[in-house]
Amino acid sequence: MQKRNQMDITSYHQKYFRPSCLKALNLRFTSSEFYSLFSEQTHDQIKLPPELTRTPEDTLINYFSILREAENMGGRSCGTVGQAHTPFPIAYNFLSKEYQNKLSYDEYLQSFAGIGHTSLIKLSRVPDVKKRRLKFFYEIETIEGFKGKRAEYFGYSYGWIELVYEKDGFRISDLTKMEEDFLCAPYHGWDHDGEDSVEVKYGSWCKLIQQMYPTVKNGYLKNIYFRGNDGADYCFIFVTLTNGTDVEMAQLRKGSNENWKQVNMKPEEECLTEQRMFIDPNGK
Structure with a gap:
């Protein structure tokens, strides 16, 4: 398009080649004391405190805060990273019962393969004039690395999250995740x-x-x-x-x-x- 041809090439490249500088939104539960409350429990034994899921926004901020230092990288030479696997069974309980029936805990854990740290950098409720559903847009910045690779790298993903209300709070009923490409745009x-x-x-x-x-x-x-x-x-x-x-x-x-x-x-x-x-x- 003519508009694109007239754009300054430097600013055009800066728009697409520079990563996010946004502050993380998921900064709750920074103390290891919180995770120790659940460290001896399996995913099917955990009962979330009701205050964690009182509002849709609280549910999502708390969910990603718990996942912030969750690690599933297959072991690193520097030793334990973050809270290791401890956050995963806690986070799994933020899913609705129906969603858990579709996605087993093992499948859920595997979906985080290669991820060692997660920062939630964008969260916005999708407008719904008729208020028929609770849907949010989200974007995360992750530090990733796989066994056999000596270096970690940053990855960016986005998607949509839907929530439902169950008897003890709001739960995630569906979540999609798409990795971002930095060369096509x-x-x-x-x-x-x-x-x-x-x-x-x-x-x-x-x-x-x-x-x-x-x-x-x-x-x-x-x-x-x-x-x-x-x-x-x-x-x-x-x-x-x-x-x-x-x-x-x-x-x-x-x-x-x-x-x-x-x-x-x-x-x-x-x-x-x-x-x-x-x-x-x-x-x-």
């Missing part, structure tokens, strides 16, 4: 940038955009607004990852004399498919 494509993505998908593909409005940024969140050819206003909320990529978090639409409503537009399916059918009715 600076070298390829408009779809890593929120503004460009909206303009291409809803302007070029769907012919929906009448007028783009200024983007509103708040830290790592950005709201991208436009006026639609259908007379409605649209707001697309993105999260900017450590690798500089913008990830769509929510879509909102407001018609005349209406409040914002959640929508789920899929331009790849709805608009590109129509264009292909127009060019060739047989879809070839």
Whole structure:
């Protein structure tokens, strides 16, 4: 795109090649006394104190705080790292009963293979106008290393967490995790940038955009607004990852004399498919 060609190449590379400097959010339970309360118990014997899961935010901050110094690297030459495996059975009890039925403790432990330290650097609740579900975006910075490698390295991952309320507090009912790439964004494509993505998908593909409005940024969140050819206003909320990529978090639409409503537009399916059918009715 022309906009990208005009961008200063130095600032463009700085956007994607520089890692996060954000402070960690998961700084609770820094004393070993907390972990000693559970050190002799297996995952199915642990009962979490109810104050750890009173609110959705507390549940997630406490969950990642417990995982902060959890280590599953297969042994390091320097000796014990952090709290070793002790945090894992505690953290497993932050999962809902239904989620535990789908994910055994051994599978849960294996999902942390190679990780020696975890910092939660971003956490944001996903807007839900109808308040039907509790969903959060998160991003973590991990120190990783595998047996046989002499050096550790930083890794960045992000994903979505859903929660449900059980009788003794909020629990994690689903969690996705995606590793971030630091080479694709600076070298390829408009779809890593929120503004460009909206303009291409809803302007070029769907012919929906009448007028783009200024983007509103708040830290790592950005709201991208436009006026639609259908007379409605649209707001697309993105999260900017450590690798500089913008990830769509929510879509909102407001018609005349209406409040914002959640929508789920899929331009790849709805608009590109129509264009292909127009060019060739047989879809070839």
